[in-house]
Amino acid sequence: MLFADSIIFACLAELKKHLGSFNNCHLLMHARADEEPVDPKRELEDRCKAPCTRPLKEYQACSKRIQGDESGHKHCTGQYFDYWRCVDNCVATKLFTHLK
Amino acid sequence: MRTGKINRLIAHFSLPGFLSQPSVAASLLKAAPILTPKLGQAESGSSGSQFPKTTALFGAGASGFLGCATIAYASDEAEHGLDCPSYPWPHISILSSYDHSSIRRGHQVYQQVCASCHSMSLISYRDLVGVAYAEEETKAMAAEIEVVDGPSDEGKMFTRPGKVSDRLPQPYTNEQAARFANGGAYPPDLSLITKARHNGQNYVFALLTGYHDYPAGVTIRDELHYNPYFPGGAIVMPKMLNDGAVEYEDGTPATEAQMGKDVVTFLSWAAEPEMEERKLMGLKWIFVLSLVLLQAGYYRRMRWSVLISRKLVLDVVN
Numbered sequence: 001m002l003f004a005d006s007i008i009f010a011c012l013a014e015l016k017k018h019l020g021s022f023n024n025c026h027l028l029m030h031a032r033a034d035e036e037p038v039d040p041k042r043e044l045e046d047r048c049k050a051p052c053t054r055p056l057k058e059y060q061a062c063s064k065r066i067q068g069d070e071s072g073h074k075h076c077t078g079q080y081f082d083y084w085r086c087v088d089n090c091v092a093t094k095l096f097t098h099l100k
Numbered sequence: 101m102r103t104g105k106i107n108r109l110i111a112h113f114s115l116p117g118f119l120s121q122p123s124v125a126a127s128l129l130k131a132a133p134i135l136t137p138k139l140g141q142a143e144s145g146s147s148g149s150q151f152p153k154t155t156a157l158f159g160a161g162a163s164g165f166l167g168c169a170t171i172a173y174a175s176d177e178a179e180h181g182l183d184c185p186s187y188p189w190p191h192i193s194i195l196s197s198y199d200h201s202s203i204r205r206g207h208q209v210y211q212q213v214c215a216s217c218h219s220m221s222l223i224s225y226r227d228l229v230g231v232a233y234a235e236e237e238t239k240a241m242a243a244e245i246e247v248v249d250g251p252s253d254e255g256k257m258f259t260r261p262g263k264v265s266d267r268l269p270q271p272y273t274n275e276q277a278a279r280f281a282n283g284g285a286y287p288p289d290l291s292l293i294t295k296a297r298h299n300g301q302n303y304v305f306a307l308l309t310g311y312h313d314y315p316a317g318v319t320i321r322d323e324l325h326y327n328p329y330f331p332g333g334a335i336v337m338p339k340m341l342n343d344g345a346v347e348y349e350d351g352t353p354a355t356e357a358q359m360g361k362d363v364v365t366f367l368s369w370a371a372e373p374e375m376e377e378r379k380l381m382g383l384k385w386i387f388v389l390s391l392v393l394l395q396a397g398y399y400r401r402m403r404w405s406v407l408i409s410r411k412l413v414l415d416v417v418n
Contacts, residue, residue: 037353039343041309041360063316075317077178077333084182084312084328092185099361100202100352 040098041091048090055083178318182328184299184306191368195383197376198369204232205348206366209359212346214290217282217337219270222291223370226264231369238264245269283323285336294364295371301364303329309360311339 049056059079066074191198207228210220225242229235242262247269249260262269272278279286294300306329314326324334341356341363348354369375 037343037355037358039355039357041355041357059315066317069317072317072319076315077318080315081177081182081328085185088182088185088306092187095357096188096190096361099355099358 041095044091044094044098045087048087051090052083052086055079055086059083178328178333179331181331181333182306182310184302184310184329186299186302187305189301189365189368191365191375195379197379198231199365200231201350202362202365203369205350205352205359206362206364206369207232208348209341209346209363210290210366213340213359214363215269216271217278217287218290219272219287220268220291220370221270221289223268224265225262225268227373229264231373232366235264242266283336287337290367290370292371294368300371301368304367305360305364307335308341308363309356 059076059082062076062079066076190196190202210218225238228241229238233241242264245262245266246259247262247266248257250257252258272281275286288296294304297303307327310329311325311327314320315328318326318333320326320334324336325338326333327335341359343355346354346359352358372378
C-alpha cells in the first residue's frame, strides 16, 4: 500500500513537473522511503545499453582480441570511450528529470 | 593517391612522441622503402622533382592538423580524457537563476564529503547568507570551527570560535602538507573550479559520477583510481559520492547523481556568485542598447539623407 501510494504521489509530482508531457512515471526510480535510494544515473546507464549495442560489441570484440596480450601495450581505450560517449549522451538528456 | 601517402608520412613525423609507439615505428619502416621509388615515378610526368616536393611541403602544413584526425592515437584520447556530455543545468539558460535549495544541499555535501581534503579559501561564511542559509544558521555554523587569530595584546596567537566573516576552513596548513597526505597530489581549491576547468560544470559532474571500470588492457598503480574523464585516466581521488553518504536536511534521497548535481550547483555558485545579477544586468542593458541602436540608426539616416538624396547632373559642354 505504501509502495503504491509513493508511486501515485510520484506520478502526480511528475505530472505537475512536465505539464502533460509525462509518458512513463519512472516506476523503477522511486523507491520506498524505507529502502535504499536507487541511483538514477546507474539505472539510466543500464537502460542506455540498448541504443549503444554497436560500440559495446566493438569494445567486447576488442577486449577479446587483446585477451592473450603479454606486452601490456594493447588496450581498448578507444572503443571504451566510444561506448561511454554514446551512453553519456543518452543519459545526459534524461538524467536531470529524475533529480530534484 | 601517392601525395596522400606522402602527407601521411609527414603527418607521422610532425606528431610529437610518435616514436614511442612501436606499432607506428614498425609501419613507418615498412612504408619508407616503398615510398622512395614512388617519388621517382612521380617526377616523370611533371617538371623535375618540384611537384611532389612542393605538394609534400604543402601537405606537411595542412596535415599537421589533419594528422591528429586521420590517425586516432588511443594515447591522445586518454591524455585528454573522455569528453563530458552537456547536462541541462537548470541555471544554464540566459534568464535562469540558481536553484538555491540545490546550493544549500551542495554545501552540505561539500562540508561532509569534500572539505576533509579540498579547501575553499575564497568563500566566507557570510557569502552563504541569503543564498543558502539564514544569518543565524550561518553564525551557528561558523561558530563550530576554531580559527587562529592575530596577536593578542600580549603578542601571542590565540584560537577563537569562527565568525561569519571568516573564510571556510582549510583542511591542510599548506600545499606541501596537502600533497604529503594525498600521495603527492594536491587536492585543488574548489572556489573557482568550475571556471578553472574547460566546460567546468559538466566536467566536474562527469568526473564525480564517472568512476567506471577499467577498459580492457589498462592497468593503473594501486594507489590510483581509474576515471575516464580525468586527463590520463589515473586520478588519486577515490570515488567519494556513494549512495546515502549524506543525509539531506530536506529529506531528498541522497543518491550519487543527486549529490553530484547539488555539489556542482554549489561549486558553480561559489565560482560565479554574481551570475543572477549579471543576467539581470545583461537583460536590462541589451534592451536599453537596442533602443539606443534604433535611435542611432534613425539619427544616422537623418543626417545622411542630404547626401544620399542629392543628384549630380553631368552636362556635356558643346
